[in-house]
Amino acid sequence: xxxxxxxxxxxGALALCFLISLFQNQINSYWLIISYNIGINVVMxxxxxxxxxYTGQFSLGHAGFMAVGAYTSAVITNQFDQLNFFxxxxxxxxxxxxxxxxxxxxxxxxxxxxLRLKGDYLAIVTLGFGEIIRVILQNTDFVGGARGxxxxxxxxxxxxxxxxxxxxxxxIATLVNSTYGRGFIAVRDDEIAAEAMGINxxxxxxxxxxxGAFFAGIAGGLYAHAIQFLTPNGFGFMQSIAFVVMVxxxxxxxxxxxxxxxxxxxxxxxxxxxxxxxxxxxxxAKAHPLGWLGGTRMIIYSLLLILLMLTRPQGLFTFRNSKxxxxx
Amino acid sequence: MTExxxxxxxxxxxxxxxxxxALGYTMVYGxxxxxxxxxxxxxxxxxxxxxxxxxxxxxxLPTPSILSGLVVMxxxxxxxxxxxxxxxxxxxxxxxxxxxLTMLITAIGVSLFLEYTGQFVFGAAPKRFPQILPVFPIxxxxxxxxxxNQLIVLGVTLFLLLALRFIVLKTKIGMAMRSLSFNPEAxxxxxxxxxxxxxxxxxxxxxxxxxxxxxFAANYPAIDPxxxxxxxxxxxxxxxxxxIGNLSGAVLGGLIxxxxxxxxxxxxxxxxxxxxxxxxxxxxLLIKPSGLLGxxxxxxx
Amino acid sequence: xxxxxxxxKTTIRFGGLTAVSELDLQIGQNELAGLIGPNGAGKxxxxxxxxxxxxxxxxxxxxxxxxxVGSKPYHITARGIARTFQNIRLFPxxxxxxxxxxxxxxxxxxxxxxxxxxxRNFWAEENEIAVRVLELLEIFSLGKFxxxxxxxxxxxxxxxxxxxxxxxxxxxxxxxxxPAAGMNPNEKVELMRLIQxxxxxxxxxxxLVEHDMQVVMGICERIAVLDYGVKIAEGAPEEIRKNPKVxxxxxxxxxxx
Numbered sequence: 013x014x015x016x017x018x019x020x021x022x023x024g025a026l027a028l029c030f031l032i033s034l035f036q037n038q039i040n041s042y043w044l045i046i047s048y049n050i051g052i053n054v055v056m057x058x059x060x061x062x063x064x065x066y067t068g069q070f071s072l073g074h075a076g077f078m079a080v081g082a083y084t085s086a087v088i089t090n091q092f093d094q095l096n097f098f099x100x101x102x103x104x105x106x107x108x109x110x111x112x113x114x115x116x117x118x119x120x121x122x123x124x125x126x127l128r129l130k131g132d133y134l135a136i137v138t139l140g141f142g143e144i145i146r147v148i149l150q151n152t153d154f155v156g157g158a159r160g161x162x163x164x165x166x167x168x169x170x171x172x173x174x175x176x177x178x179x180x181x182x183x184i185a186t187l188v189n190s191t192y193g194r195g196f197i198a199v200r201d202d203e204i205a206a207e208a209m210g211i212n213x214x215x216x217x218x219x220x221x222x223x224g225a226f227f228a229g230i231a232g233g234l235y236a237h238a239i240q241f242l243t244p245n246g247f248g249f250m251q252s253i254a255f256v257v258m259v260x261x262x263x264x265x266x267x268x269x270x271x272x273x274x275x276x277x278x279x280x281x282x283x284x285x286x287x288x289x290x291x292x293x294x295x296x297a298k299a300h301p302l303g304w305l306g307g308t309r310m311i312i313y314s315l316l317l318i319l320l321m322l323t324r325p326q327g328l329f330t331f332r333n334s335k336x337x338x339x340x
Numbered sequence: 341m342t343e344x345x346x347x348x349x350x351x352x353x354x355x356x357x358x359x360x361x362a363l364g365y366t367m368v369y370g371x372x373x374x375x376x377x378x379x380x381x382x383x384x385x386x387x388x389x390x391x392x393x394x395x396x397x398x399x400x401l402p403t404p405s406i407l408s409g410l411v412v413m414x415x416x417x418x419x420x421x422x423x424x425x426x427x428x429x430x431x432x433x434x435x436x437x438x439x440x441l442t443m444l445i446t447a448i449g450v451s452l453f454l455e456y457t458g459q460f461v462f463g464a465a466p467k468r469f470p471q472i473l474p475v476f477p478i479x480x481x482x483x484x485x486x487x488x489n490q491l492i493v494l495g496v497t498l499f500l501l502l503a504l505r506f507i508v509l510k511t512k513i514g515m516a517m518r519s520l521s522f523n524p525e526a527x528x529x530x531x532x533x534x535x536x537x538x539x540x541x542x543x544x545x546x547x548x549x550x551x552x553x554x555x556f557a558a559n560y561p562a563i564d565p566x567x568x569x570x571x572x573x574x575x576x577x578x579x580x581x582x583x584i585g586n587l588s589g590a591v592l593g594g595l596i597x598x599x600x601x602x603x604x605x606x607x608x609x610x611x612x613x614x615x616x617x618x619x620x621x622x623x624x625l626l627i628k629p630s631g632l633l634g635x636x637x638x639x640x641x
Numbered sequence: 642x643x644x645x646x647x648x649x650k651t652t653i654r655f656g657g658l659t660a661v662s663e664l665d666l667q668i669g670q671n672e673l674a675g676l677i678g679p680n681g682a683g684k685x686x687x688x689x690x691x692x693x694x695x696x697x698x699x700x701x702x703x704x705x706x707x708x709x710v711g712s713k714p715y716h717i718t719a720r721g722i723a724r725t726f727q728n729i730r731l732f733p734x735x736x737x738x739x740x741x742x743x744x745x746x747x748x749x750x751x752x753x754x755x756x757x758x759x760x761r762n763f764w765a766e767e768n769e770i771a772v773r774v775l776e777l778l779e780i781f782s783l784g785k786f787x788x789x790x791x792x793x794x795x796x797x798x799x800x801x802x803x804x805x806x807x808x809x810x811x812x813x814x815x816x817x818x819x820p821a822a823g824m825n826p827n828e829k830v831e832l833m834r835l836i837q838x839x840x841x842x843x844x845x846x847x848x849l850v851e852h853d854m855q856v857v858m859g860i861c862e863r864i865a866v867l868d869y870g871v872k873i874a875e876g877a878p879e880e881i882r883k884n885p886k887v888x889x890x891x892x893x894x895x896x897x898x
Contacts, residue, residue, distance in 0.1 A: 019759055070441060125626050131440050132375040136576060137625055140618035143573075147615040183757060190756035190763070191770050194743035198732050205730035208692060210718035210747040210810055219753070253448060260445055265734070310456035317449035322434055325442045 018186050025178035033171035044170070048238045050278045051173035052231045055180045057258040057274035058267065059227035062184050064256065065264035066193075067220040068200025070135045073122065073142030074228055074255050079247035080118045080145065081111030081229025082236040083155050086163045089237065093164075104167045108176070108233040115229025116222045118145065123221030127214055139249050149244040160243040168238040176234065180227045185267055187223070196220060197265065257317055263327025272329050281309055346486070347606045348599060353490040353559070355598020356497035360552035361575035362582070362590035363504065364545025370521035370585040371541055374440060377447035378427060379549060380572015381454035382420050384565060386550025387469065387557040388462060389416040394470045406492075409473035413496070413554045417547040424546025425539045433535070458565030466564040469557035493555045500551055501591065504544070508587065513540055521585060574601075574617040581624050583634025592632060596620075645670050645846050646691065646722075646814055651700035653690060660686045662870045663700065668814065668846050673836070675849045675861035677881075679891055683870040684850040685727055688816050692724050693717040705813065719747055723812035725803040727819045727850075733792040737783060737802055738774060740791050744809035745770045774809070780842075781805050781835070797828050801835070808839065814846045815839070821853045829853060833860050858882065866890065 036044060056078060063071045085107040092103055122141045126134055150158050187193050198206040199216045207213050236242055254277070262273030320328075361383050368376045390412050394403070397415075401408040431450050435443050477487050508514040516537045519527040528534050556571065557563050578597045582589025597617055605613045624631065648666040652659065661683040668674050676684050689695045691702060693714040702710050709717050732740050748770075755763040778784040781801050786794060794802060800820060807815055817836070821829050837860055840847050851857045857864060858878045866874040866881060868890040874881055881887055 070444070125622060128629065129625060132444055133580070133625065133629070135444060136375065136573075136580075137622060139573070140577075140621050144615050144618050147612060151611045186757050186759060187753060191742055191746050191749060191767060192751075192753055192756050194735065194739050195746055197735055197739075198743045201732040201734055202730050204694070204714075205726065205732065206743075207714040208694075208718060208724055208726075208730075209744045209806065210715045210723075211743070212713075212715045253452070256445075256448075308456075308460060310452060311460060314449045314452035314456060318431055318446050318453065321442050321446040321449065322431070325438065325445075 018182060022178055022182045026175050029171045029174040029178065032174075033169050036170045039170075045238065046278065046282060047170065048168055048173050048234070050275050051177045052235050052238070053255075053258065053274040053278045054177045054271055055227055055231040055234070056255045057262065057270045058177075058180050058184055059224040059231070060255050061259050061262070061265065061267065061270045062188070062196070063220045063224040064259050065266070065270065066188050066196040066200060067217060068264075069123075069126075069217055069220060070131060071122075071138040071221070071224075072135045072249060072252050072256060073138035073140070073145075074224070075247040075249070075251035076122075076142035076145035077115040077118055077225040077228035078232035078235065078251075079149060079242075079244065080115040080225075081108075081232030082242050082247070083111075083149060083161065083232075084114045084229070085111035085233030086161055086236040086242060087155060089167065090162075090164050100165070100167060104165075104172070104237070108172075108230050111233040112226040112229040115232065116226040118229075119221040119223075119225025120218065122225070123218040127217055139252065142247075142249050142252050146244045146248055149247075156242070158244065160241055163236050163240040163242065166237060166240055168234050173234055173238075176230055180230070181267070181271065183227075184223070188267075200265070257313075260317075260325075261320065261328055263330030266327060266330045269327050269329030273327070347602050349486060349490050351599030351602030352595060353493040353598070354602055355578075355595035356493050357552045357556050357559075357594075358571065358575045358578050358598050359591040359594025360497060360500065360548045360555075361571060362578040362594045363587060364549045365576050365579040366582070366584055366587060366590040367517070367541050367545050369579070371517060371524070371538060372432075372436075374432070374443050375447070375576065376432075376542075376545075377444065377572075378451040378454060379545065380568035380570075380575065381451050381458070382424060382427075382546045382568070383549040383553045383556070383571060383575075384458065384563075384568030385423060385454065386416045386420045386546075386553030387563045387567065388458070388553075388565075389419045389550065390472070390554045390557060391467060391469055391563060394472045397472070398470070404471045404474045406474065409492075409554075409558070412472050413551055416554055417550045420550035420553075421543035421547040424542040428539060428542040433538075455565055455569070462565055464565065466562040469561040469563050471558075471561075473558045489559050493559065496551065496555060500548060504548070504587070507544070513537065517541055570614060577617045577621040580631055581620060583631025586631065586633045589631055589633035644668060645672075645705060646848070647701075647703045648687075648691070649701040649703075651687075651690060651697045651702055653686065653695055654698045660870050661690065661697075661867075664867075664870075664872055666865060666872070668848055670813075670846060671840065671844055672846045673840050673849070673860055673862050674847070675851060675857045675864040676867065677851065677854075677857055677864060678867035681869075682867040682890075684867055685818055686870075687867070688724060688818055688850060691717075691816065692722060718810055718812070721811075721813035722816065723807035723810040723814075724816035725800075725807055725818055725820060727822070729796075729799050729803055731791040731799060731803055731806070733790065735791055736788050737778065737791055737794065738787040740802060741774045741777060741806050741809045742770060744806055745774065747810055777805050777809060796823055800824075800832075804835070804839070808843065812845060814848065817847060817849045817851075819851055820849070821851055821856045829856055832856065836860055 056074060060071065060074045063069050088107040088110055089103060095103065122138060126137050129137055149155060155161050188196055195206070195211045195216050198209065198211055199213045203213050258273045258277055259270055261277065262270035361379065364379050364382070365376060368374060368379070393415050394412050397403065397408050397412050401411060427450055431446050432443060435446060473489070473492055475487050475489060508517060516527065516532045517540070519530070519532065520534060520537050524534065574597055575594065578593035579590045580593070581596060582591070582593030597620060600620065601613055601616050604616055644667040646666070646668040648664050651661060651664045653661045664687065676687060678684055686695065690697055693709065693712050693716070697710060701708060704717070704720055704722060709720065732743065735743065749766065751763055751766055775784055775787065778787060781804070783798065783802055783805060786798065791799065791802060804817065804820065820836070821832055824832060833856055836847060836849070839845070849857065849861060861878060864876065864878055864881045865872055866884070866887050873886045873890060874884045
């Protein structure tokens with residue numbers, strides 16, 4: 013990706029998304045939902061890549077941030093009834109941003125106490141935070157608790173999904189590919205050396221969490237207004253692990269790889285389903301961006317994960333030992 | 341007061357089960373500096389092994405009885421010890437020289453694999469664990485009404501802890517385990533076969549987890565392939581609470597979490613039950629990350 | 642002339658072990674000093690104290706007139722102290738170019754928002770940084786490796802890169818931790834020339850921890866000797882060379898010179 017033209021890319025992508033969304037009613041609704049899932053998963057994976065991939069903070073609680081964003085945005089938009097085009101999109105944007113903001117605050121709350129932790133410990137603590145968020149949601153009647161929350165307005169469309177995906181990619185790519193952004197990778201590679209070279213590792217780690225969580229919250233908002241029903245169990249650590257797998261499959265810190273991995277892992281179950289010619293695969297067939305937790309799919313999935321770690325831990329799409337493009 | 345004592349004993353029983361699982365985490369971490377994410381699922385496999393073997397044993401021995409219960413537990417422990425060795429050999433040993441993150445992710449993969457293969461093979465719906473241990477009420481002074489389950493849990497746990505202590509302190513392989521946990525390179529140079537010791541450690545931890553599985557299933561007879569997730573996580577928290585790598589710490593941590601969870605669930609709110617362990621985890625990592633009985637490891641610059 | 646770096650009765654204890662005891666040390670402006678002593682004498686610990694990795698149990702450390710006790714390492718680097726490490730600590734997944742470039746964030750006038758906006762100011766500054774990074778690399782003949790991953794360099798080149806990276810921080814005091822370790826005699830001569838060159842060109846002070854006596858005696862203007870955390874001698878190379886306490890510390894017994 014040539015970052016000299018990053019802004020052009022962004023504007024072009026937004027325009028394209030807008031155009032496509034005007035015709036989105038022509039697209040089969042089944043594939044439309046899948047495309048939304050792709051967009052949402054891309055946002056989740058790319059935002060997690062900032063935390064896990066670039067900064068090396070192994071976070072297993074990313075779905076928790078998504079939950080915060082999903083519920084926040086849903087609560088806000090549920091306050092309104094039918095609105096005209098401009099009001100609806102305006103409110104939607106505000107709701108999404110609010111979800112992202114609250115998720116960012118959650119990211120701050122997770123990032124700050126975990127600063128001293130490394131590797132395994134950090135992973136478990138972030139998982140713990142994710143679980144705490146889930147339990148809190150389960151016990152908060154205001155958002156439906158365990159019974160779930162209905163989302164009134166199906167306002168997610170092609171433009172919002174892929175437009176925001178483009179924004180996410182833009183923000184994180186431009187952030188990291190700058191002199192400032194090299195600091196994230198320095199923190200990942202060698203924290204002590206980074207500190208010695210004047211890098212405020214605390215600030216970088218917290219920034220990674222906050223920015224990553226913000227976009228996860230946005231993804232949550234998109235998800236809420238696509239699927240129209242939220243339950244706390246839909247945001248447990250299984251989902252967090254799924255996003256982690258995308259980052260690992262794509263190669264930690266490999267922006268393009270992670271995007272490809274997100275797309276691949278979203279399409280894979282659909283591909284398997286079509287190959288087998290079945291409507292439903294056994295197991296928990298709950299509607300979810302991955303839509304496929306349970307059944308033989310997870311067995312294959314977990315075996316793939318193990319095999320990947322044994323044979324190609326740098327990810328499927330990394331070809332030079334996680335070298336990161338440094339073109340200016 | 342009796343209510344409180346009742347809850348306390350319930351908590352200690354739960355804590356003992358957590359302690360048995362926690363020991364496996366802490367032993368593996370002690371020698372490999374690695375968290376075996378799949379350990380909680382070995383606990384689950386232990387319960388299922390018991391589920392499938394209990395009817396066979398019931399044909400041969402009077403059931404329910406202490407004897408048949410112990411035999412089932414023994415079989416289950418042996419099976420899980422073997423499973424532990426196999427997992428280590430296939431999934432973890434090849435990665436020993438790689439970064440810890442790779443091993444953690446592989447462990448997650450193994451965990452998912454065990455859970456979902458379990459769902460596929462055993463079926464996702466909960467099964468009722470057969471009654472292999474006798475259940476009879478024991479009335480103590482002050483009007484406490486306990487049943488034998490808690491006492492059996494405490495008794496078996498105590499026995500296993502003593503056996504473990506004997507192995508670790510008084511046998512050659514136990515000494516090898518300890519020296520590995522202090523300094524793997526030096527241990528290898530001293531002629532200790534690290535592969536064998538590591539396998540043994542996994543076997544030991546898995547056997548204890550299996551015992552925990554049986555004890556748990558005897559008390560909460562609904563078993564399902566995902567039953568190991570939460571106890572596994574809580575046991576991990578217990579190990580960290582006590583000081584990861586420290587055996588006594590694992591036991592202490594397990595008991596503390598078991599008691600805390602039971603008391604909070606009984607007196608304050610049962611809906612936040614599962615979050616308590618995580619809350620404790622975050623607290624301990626903020627206040628004393630090396631755990632209650634652990635030592636600080638200084639990173640050499 | 643006031644000292645650039647001043648340690649006064651600096652002590653650090655780890656549990657029962659006193660790693661550095663009541664160390665008095667002064668480095669002046671544009672001075673090339675050495676810190677030597679047998680293994681385990683506390684030399685790297687002294688470095689870690691100066692750079693803020695460890696906090697002293699008691700005593701004072703001041704730099705450029707201000708106390709730096711309690712300051713975080715990145716803050717101390719911003720004040721003007723940079724270091725290399727005993728076991729090379731480059732950023733392995735970054736290129737040679739980026740290893741140096743990452744340090745330039747210290748001198749950034751813009752910040753993250755500029756990176757996002759990608760306006761003219763951003764590109765101007767990035768280009769300026771790129772020029773400076775290449776300049777530095779070229780001075781040390783590493784320019785041709787600019788796009789190679791740091792970990793793919795030869796050992797000697799990695800050591801040089803680490804020094805270049807430290808220089809990118811524009812320090813007033815450069816701490817070199819065993820820069821000659823693992824080098825053959827030719828490389829050591831090169832290194833001595835390099836260190837002298839750095840001192841002259843960049844007009845900075847350099848404090849060297851080193852085992853190799855040829856290097857230390859060859860370039861240091863002043864040498865301090867540590868043994869078991871205590872400073873046992875200080876002075877010009879010729880004095881140190883003949884000091885019986887120093888010899889005893891290294892050889893464990895008194896010998897005639």
